[in-house]
Amino acid sequence: MKNLITLLIAILLFSCSEKKEEKTKEEFTMQTNNDSRISLNLNAMQKQHQLSNMRSHLEAVQNLIMLISNDDYEKASKVAYKQLGSTTEMKLMCASFGNKKFENMGLNFHKDADNLSEILKTKDKTKSLQALSKTMNSCVSCHATFRQ
Numbered sequence: 698m699k700n701l702i703t704l705l706i707a708i709l710l711f712s713c714s715e716k717k718e719e720k721t722k723e724e725f726t727m728q729t730n731n732d733s734r735i736s737l738n739l740n741a742m743q744k745q746h747q748l749s750n751m752r753s754h755l756e757a758v759q760n761l762i763m764l765i766s767n768d769d770y771e772k773a774s775k776v777a778y779k780q781l782g783s784t785t786e787m788k789l790m791c792a793s794f795g796n797k798k799f800e801n802m803g804l805n806f807h808k809d810a811d812n813l814s815e816i817l818k819t820k821d822k823t824k825s826l827q828a829l830s831k832t833m834n835s836c837v838s839c840h841a842t843f844r845q
């Protein structure tokens with residue numbers, strides 16, 4: 698009897714975990730089918746390049762939050778410009794994907810970061826955080842519009 702109960706519990710657990718897996722697959726398919734973002738049709742090399750650039754954007758934002766919280770505005774201002782601002786490298790990168798709308802969104806993002814870099818020099822925490830938030834609006838809206 699004890700063995701039978703153990704067996705029943707095992708079957709029940711097994712079928713539950715199977716169902717869970719099915720649902721996850723279903724959800725995944727739904728997500729990819731509903732992904733109406735514009736594809737940039739990047740090749741494998743461009744993809745790698747873009748993702749590594751994006752990871753460094755994320756790192757820059759983390760760095761900025763840490764520096765602002767430590768009142769290290771001079772360094773924060775440099776990070777904002779060098780890693781997120783309108784440097785020649787960034788401008789070329791935005792243009793290299795061959796999509797004008799993407800390029801413009803990218804350039805506006807870098808301009809917001811230039812502005813953030815200037816505001817950081819005033820050492821005003823509230824204004825700095827507002828400017829960081831405005832810059833990050835560009836991250837959010839581009840991600841909602843484009844995919845690789």
Ligand code: HEC
Pocket residue numbers: 748749751752754755758781799802803806832833835836837839840843844845
């Ligand atoms: C002009 C468009 C644009 C802007 C601005 C932008 N991104 Fe991205 N980012 C993309 C695209 C396109 C992808 C690929 C998404 C996909 O294919 O699902 C991406 C992917 C990423 C990834 C995934 C990296 C990986 O290795 O998987 C991270 C993290 C990221 N972006 C962070 C940021 C942050 C942080 C900002 C702002 C500070 C930002 N991005 C601004 C277009 C942009």
